[in-house]
Amino acid sequence: MKQGALWRTVKLGVSSLLLHKLRSALTTMGVLFGVSSVIAMLAIGEGASAEAQEQIRLLGSNNIILRSVKPREDFATGSGQTTRVVAYGLLEDDLERIEKTFPGVARVVPVREIYEEVRFGDRAMNPRVMATLPVYREVTNRVMYEGRFLSDQDMERVANVCVLSDTVANYLFPVDSPLGKTVKIGADYYTVVGVLLSRVRQQSDAAPAGKSTAEVFIPLETGRKWYGTMQVKMRAGSREMEEVELHEIVVEVADPKHVPMVAAASREMLRRNHKQADYEDIVPLELLLRAEETKRIFNIVLGSIASISLLVGGIGIMNVMLATVTERTREIGIRRALGAKRRHIVTQFLVETVVLSVGGGLFGVALGLLVPALVEHFAEMRTIITPSAPIVAFAISAGIGVVFGIYPAWRAATMDPVEALRHE
Amino acid sequence: MGQANSDTPVAELVDVTRVYRMGGNTVRALDGFSHAFGRGEYWAIMGSSGSGKSTLLNVLACIDRPTRGVYKVDGIDTGKLDDDELSELRSRKLGFVFQAYNLIPQLDVLENIMTPLFYQDDPPADGEARARKLAERVGLAQRLDHRPMQLSGGQQQRVAIARSLVNQPALILADEATGNLDSATALEILALFDELHAEGRTIVMVTHEADVGERAQHVMRLKDGRIESIIRNQHTSERSEYYAPASTAQDARDEQIAHRGDL
Structure with missing residues (x-):
């Protein structure tokens, strides 16, 4: 036609x-x-x-994240007024085993949390205070906003330095830059050396501001020195002693192909060494799949x-x-x-x-x-x-x-x- | 499809029979009908309902095929044509004027006139010019962009006549072309047919009105699918100015040949 x-x-x-x-x-x-x-x-x-x-990808698709979880049974019986000790979670032993015996593991980063208030002047907040290694930032793909992250010298000198996430920095220092300022964590003073972007902020500018995590990082050695594994956790009306050696272990696998294997091995290892289910694992790659x-x-x-x-x-x-x-x-x-x-x-x-x-x-x-x-x-x-x-x-x-x-x-x-x- | 020479009949039917099955009965709408319509002739086909005049018209129009027999248009044997070729033949050789005008409501006057050309395999380049000229001829040059709904019955029938001429057909078929019109308008339309006849066009018109039949050159009466009679009217093309009332129709006939079966 x-x-x-x-x-x-x-x-x-x-x-x-x-x-x-x-x-x-x-x-x-x-x-x-x-x-x-x-x-x-x-x-x-x-x-x-x-x-x-x-x-999920931001968690690192090469990573396996192991976390300490308070066992369930304790919540049911833990209503007494008396101070008691609850021991649970990942152990230094677990860290060592993973580091020494697991093939294909590139880096292992332990994290220990400290239950203390962070204060500057009359402003105070309760962020996650995490004692960790300088490689934490690299392994978890975090981005600096200003200053630097923790360094090996900080570890050697067991320095009282800290890195704030931008949420914390914005709250404690609404006007000035926090770099070089001193904040109080619990009873001790720490010099701010850097500000890290929060995960949420890091994603994209288009993403609407959701829950951003308030975090403060200090060198692992400093944390080990000043705060023992035994910590007091304040709860509504009661105080509770907790004994946790490590709160988190981030395992970085060299080759993403080996992630499922390493994940299976770490699960098996933890299952054998822990009597109770006082840990969880997050495998971003599995989540991604x-x-x-x-x-x-x-x-x-x-x-x-x-x-x-x-x-x-x-x-x-x-x-x-x-x-x-x-x-x-x-x-x-x-x-x-x-x-x-x-x-x-x-x-x-x-x-x-x-x-x-x-x-x-x-x-x-x-x-x-x-x-x-x-x-x-x-x-x-x-x-x-x-x-x-x-x-x-x-x-x-x-x-x-x-x-x-x-x-x-x-x-x-x-x-x-x-x-x-x-x-x- | 070339132009046949002038002595070939425009439409030639030989022993044409058309049988319908209606329920258990078979109806012979045409029964061994034979006739040749010559070039330039103006025929009126009359007969009571059921006499086979509609079937004859449908066969002539190539929209119905004979059950038996041969029908040639301009020398072309229609029995040998497939559906597409038959359609092409209609769009090139035949012009239609219907009782109910049958214009296409979505199209304006100009488009309606041009419709047969749209369907030709190789439409002429001057189609629109032809259509405009024809519209002028039927007195509707000012209404080319009107839709059929905006026209009176007489005007619609003029458009239909223009449409029937646009393809320069060998044969113009009209089915009760004045049946829906008042008598004054009917006369106008009949005058138009007289003009076409005077120009040498071949017209076959089915009608049941005697006074319409009077205008034609020949009147063929059908009965039971056969020719009952053929009457040659005595008048010339000048009579297109004159209108004979039905009562005097008898006087206009000078020749009556009765036929049974074939001619």
């Missing part, structure tokens, strides 16, 4: 559809909502999973919902086109009498169906792009529109027009002209 003829057919299709504006608009809606919901749901899902994956699996399932579910909604839209279009063909039987008869070949009639009705579905597709894409923007703005959720989503959704909607238009068009084309002309 010549270009002019096709253009004329499209024009005719549009003017035929405009004869029934409401009907055409309603028919278009089916595809419109199908397409827009696919795009919007994909964008929201993509955004959520990207955020989850990024968070799980998140990807979740995303895959999500995509399958989404895909099914999308196909169903587009199928429903397509059926709606087919229904209306069948009615249209019946209604325009006489027109078909006239056109056939005047010399229209079957393919002319097929093209005419197919073009009408495609105009309907493509129209729905276009508005659907527009709405599908608008909804994620609104969600981002009002629900403060991250959304990502992959360029392929609108294109694929649009192409499918056009395809639906063809698939669901073929039968009505064929019905129109195979009508007997004599019967069609007699039709009222």
